[in-house]
Amino acid sequence: MLRTIFKPVTAVIVLTAGVVGCASSPPEQFTRSDNDFTPCSSAPHCVSSQAEKDSGHYVEPFAFAGTADGARQALLKALYSHDNATVEQADNRFIHATFRSTLGFVDDATFVVQPHDHIIDVKSSSRIGYYDFGVNRRRVEDLRKRFKAELAGA
Template identity: 35%
Template structure:
C-alpha cells in the first residue's frame, strides 16, 4: 500500500511539474498580430475562439460592436489582463492564469463591420473553455457600460 502511495505521489509531482513548466514557457512569446490585415486563424485545438470570417463553427464568436473600441483597454484591466500593444486598429492583451501561470493572448481588430477578436492559449490543447468564457466576460462588461 505504501509503495502505491509513493508512486501516486511521484506521478502527481511529475504532472504538476509538467504543468508548471508549460505555464512558465507560455510566458515567452507574444500575440500573433495581424496577418494580411486579419487576426491569425485559430489552430485546430479547442483552446481558441475567433470572430474572423472562416472560423470553424465550434470556435466562432460574434464580433463586438464598433462603438466599444475605446472601452476595450479599460475592460481588459478590470478583468485582470494587461494591454501589451495598442494601435489605432489593433489591441493585443495577455491574461495569465493564477495557478500555473498559463498565458492567453486576446487580440482585437477594428473593422468596418465591428471589432473582430481572437482569444487563444499559447500552449496546450484544451483550455477547458477559458477563452470562450473570457470573451463572454468581456462582452458582458461592454454591455454593462452601455
Template identity: 30%
Template sequence: MFIVKWTLVVIALVAIAGLIAGQLGLLKGTPPADLGVHGGKLKPPSQAPNSVSSQASLYPGHPQRTYADIAPLSLKGDPDATLDRIAGIIEAMDGANIVKREPGYIYAQFTTRLMKYVDDAEFWFDPDAEVIQVRSASRLGKSDLGVNRKRIEFIRQKLSSS
C-alpha cells in the same frame, strides 16, 4: 492496497511537479510571432479546440472552424471609445496584461494564477464590418475547457453593461 497507495503517491508527485513547472514559467509557451492584422484578418483559429475567433468563418476548411466561431463585439460608441472600454475591462481582469495598444488594435495576454498558462487575445476594429473582431487562443494544450470563449463573453457582457 499497496498498489493503490503507490498509485496515489505517483499521482501526487506528478501534480506537484506540474505545479512547480507552472510556477517556474515552464508552461507559459512562446508568444506567437504572427499576431496582428494581415490582409484584413486576424490569425486563424488554432488547429486544436483551444481558441475562439470572430473570423473563423473566413477559414472554410479549418478543422476547428465550428468550435472556434464566436460573434464579434459590437461597437459601444465610436471605435476608439469602444477599444478604450475593452482595455479598461481587460486591465481589471486577474492575470491580464495589455502587451500592445495601437489605434484600432489591442493585444493582451492572460496568465492563469496556478499553472501560469498564457492565452493570447486580440481585439481589432474592422472598418468594413464596423465591429471589433476578436481572437483568443491558448498557447499550449489541446483543449482550453472553454476558457477563451468564457473570457470573450465576459468582456462582451461587461462592454454591453458599461
C-alpha cells in the same frame, strides 16, 4: 507503494506544466493583414470572430454603434477591469492582451477594430495545450459583457 510513487510523479507533472506555461512565448504573428487574424489551429483552445460560423471556434465580434475610438476606449477599460489581464499592445486598431491563470498558463487575446463595420474582431487562444475546457470562450463572453457595460456608461 503505488500511492507513494503517485504523489511525487503528480507533483512533477503539475510543476513542469506550470513552468512550461510560464515560459511559453507569445505567437510571433497574430494577424495576416491589418484586418485579418491568423486562423485558429485545429485544437479546441481557440475562438475567433473570423472563424467559419459553423466551426467550433466561432464567436461573435463585439458590435458598437458609436465611434471606433470610443469603442476602443471601452474595450481597453473592460480589459483593465479584468483581474488576470495585461494589455501588452494597444494601437489605433490593434489590441493584444494576455491572461495568466493561477497555474501560470498564458492565453493571448487579440482585437482588431473595424471602424467601417462597427465591430471589433476578437481572437482568444491558449499558448500551449490542446483543451482549454472552454476558458477562452467564457473569457470572450465576459469581456463582451464588460465592453457593453463600458459603452452604456460612456
